[in-house]
Amino acid sequence: MESKSSGRRKFLKASAAIVGAAAAGVRAAGGGATAPDMDIPDLEALIAYGQRSPFVTSKRISVMERMSPDEFGMTFHVLSPIQDSVGIITPSSLHYISTHRGSYVPNIDPKEHRLLIHGMVDRPLIFTVDDIKRFPFVTRTHFLECLGNRAKPSHKTVQETHGLTSCSEWTGVLLSVLLKEAGVQSGAKFIVAEGAESVKGATSIPIGKAMDDCLIAYGQNGEALRPQQGFPIRLLVPGFEGMHNVKYLRRIKVVEEDYKTYNDYGHLVPDPRIAALTRIIGPKSVITFPSGTQKLPGPGFYEITGLAWSGSGAIRDVEITTDGGQTWNLAELRTPAYPMAHTRFAFPWTWDGKECVIMSRCTDELGTRQPTRAESAKFFNKPDDKDFRVPGADNSVFPWRIAADGSVQNGMA
Numbered sequence: 001m002e003s004k005s006s007g008r009r010k011f012l013k014a015s016a017a018i019v020g021a022a023a024a025g026v027r028a029a030g031g032g033a034t035a036p037d038m039d040i041p042d043l044e045a046l047i048a049y050g051q052r053s054p055f056v057t058s059k060r061i062s063v064m065e066r067m068s069p070d071e072f073g074m075t076f077h078v079l080s081p082i083q084d085s086v087g088i089i090t091p092s093s094l095h096y097i098s099t100h101r102g103s104y105v106p107n108i109d110p111k112e113h114r115l116l117i118h119g120m121v122d123r124p125l126i127f128t129v130d131d132i133k134r135f136p137f138v139t140r141t142h143f144l145e146c147l148g149n150r151a152k153p154s155h156k157t158v159q160e161t162h163g164l165t166s167c168s169e170w171t172g173v174l175l176s177v178l179l180k181e182a183g184v185q186s187g188a189k190f191i192v193a194e195g196a197e198s199v200k201g202a203t204s205i206p207i208g209k210a211m212d213d214c215l216i217a218y219g220q221n222g223e224a225l226r227p228q229q230g231f232p233i234r235l236l237v238p239g240f241e242g243m244h245n246v247k248y249l250r251r252i253k254v255v256e257e258d259y260k261t262y263n264d265y266g267h268l269v270p271d272p273r274i275a276a277l278t279r280i281i282g283p284k285s286v287i288t289f290p291s292g293t294q295k296l297p298g299p300g301f302y303e304i305t306g307l308a309w310s311g312s313g314a315i316r317d318v319e320i321t322t323d324g325g326q327t328w329n330l331a332e333l334r335t336p337a338y339p340m341a342h343t344r345f346a347f348p349w350t351w352d353g354k355e356c357v358i359m360s361r362c363t364d365e366l367g368t369r370q371p372t373r374a375e376s377a378k379f380f381n382k383p384d385d386k387d388f389r390v391p392g393a394d395n396s397v398f399p400w401r402i403a404a405d406g407s408v409q410n411g412m413a
C-alpha cells in the first residue's frame with residue numbers, strides 16, 4: 001500500500017510536469033476565451049434525443065470477408081470499435097452486429113409482433129410484446145460474442161481482431177417464467193427459437209439452459225432494443241455463442257432433440273472437442289490499449305487496459321505479461337465482475353522504450369484459464385504447426401508487439 005501510493009505520487013509529479021507544459025501552450029489560459037457553439041442542424045431533434053460530440057468519431061466497420069463459412073454466402077458482420085471503449089457497456093449504437101442475409105433488418109411494428117410458445121407444452125401460448133412486459137422483469141449485464149470473432153495475422157486493429165463482442169445491460173423477462181406458463185412436458189430436451197426475418201436465425205438450446213438464466217429481452221442500456229439488435233424482443237442466452245441469441249424472436253418450440261437449422265451451418269464441427277467448445281464462450285480477454293495502429297508517444301507511465309469475459313461465469317482474475325509471456329502479473333479489475341459479462345482490467349505500467357510483446361490472459365470463477373495459442377495447438381495435437389488456426393471458437397491469448405518507436409502491431413505475424 002505504502003509503496004504503491006508513493007509510486008502513484010511520483011507519477012502524479014511527473015504528469016504535473018507534462019500538464020504544465022501543455023497548459024503553457026494554450027492560448028487564453030485561465031478561461032478567458034469560450035469555445036464556439038456547436039453547429040446544431042436541428043435543435044429540436046437534439047433536445048429530443050441527444051447526439052455525441054462531432055469530435056468523437058469512433059465508428060463500427062463491416063467485415064467483407066466471410067468469417068463463418070456459410071454455404072449460401074449470406075453473412076453480415078459489423079465490428080465494434082473496442083479500441084475506443086471505456087468501462088464495460090458498449091453503447092447500443094456501437095454494438096457489434098451479426099445478421100445473416102445481407103444487411104436486411106426487419107422493420108417490426110411492436111404492436112403487430114407476437115411470440116408463440118408451443119411444441120411439448122401443456123398450453124401453447126401467444127404473447128404480445130405488452131403481455132411480455134407485464135411479467136416481472138430482470139436487468140442484467142451480459143456480453144455477446146460471435147463465433148467469427150477470431151484474430152488473424154492480417155488484422156491491424158483490435159476492432160478487427162476482437163470487435164465481434166459487445167456488452168450491454170439487458171432488461172427482460174426470464175424465459176423460464178414464460179415456459180412455466182406454458183407448462184413444459186416431461187421428455188422435453190431442447191427448445192428451438194426462431195426470429196421473424198426471412199432466414200429466421202433459428203437455433204436450439206438445451207432445456208436446462210432455457211429454464212436457467214435466459215432472457216426474453218426488450219430493453220438494452222436503458223432503452224428499447226435497437227432494430228439491429230433484435231427489436232422488439234430477442235432471446236438472450238448468457239455465455240452461449242452469439243448465434244443462440246435469436247433476434248426478432250417470434251417462436252419457441254419445445255422439442256425432444258437438438259434441431260439443426262440454417263444458422264447452424266458453419267458453426268458445427270463433427271469433432272466432439274470442438275463441439276464442446278462451441279456452445280459456451282471463452283474465457284477470453286484482449287488488451288484494448290495499447291493496441292494495433294496506436295502509438296505510444298515515448299517511454300513512461302501508461303495503463304494497459306482491456307476486456308475479459310467468460311461464458312462460464314464471472315472473471316476471477318486477469319494477468320498481464322509485458323515480456324512476451326516470460327512473467328505474468330495480476331491486473332486490477334476496475335469494474336464489478338458480473339457473470340457472463342465484460343470485465344474491465346487495468347495494469348499500471350512504465351514502458352522503458354524497448355521493443356516488447358504485451359498480452360493478457362484471464363481465469364474465470366470455475367478456474368478455467370484462457371489458453372495461449374501454443375497451448376491450443378497442443379490440445380489439438382498440432383504443437384509444431386506454425387500457422388495453427390484454432391478450430392471452432394478461438395479464445396486464445398492474443399499478443400500486441402510494441403516497437404521501439406512506440407508503434408503497436410498485431411503480434412501474431
Ligand SMILES: Nc1nc2c(c(=O)[nH]1)N[C@H]1C(S)=C(S)[C@@H](COP(=O)(O)O)O[C@H]1N2
Pocket residue numbers: 095096097098099100101144145146147194195196197200201202228229230241242243244245246247248249
Ligand atoms: N433472427 C436472427 N437472430 C440472430 C442472428 C440472425 O441472423 N437472425 N444472428 C445470430 C448471430 S450469428 C449472432 S453472433 C448474434 C449477434 O447479435 P447482435 O447482432 O445483436 O450483435 O445474433 C444471433 N441472432
Ligand SMILES: [Mo]
Pocket residue numbers: 098145146147148242243
Ligand atoms: Mo455470429
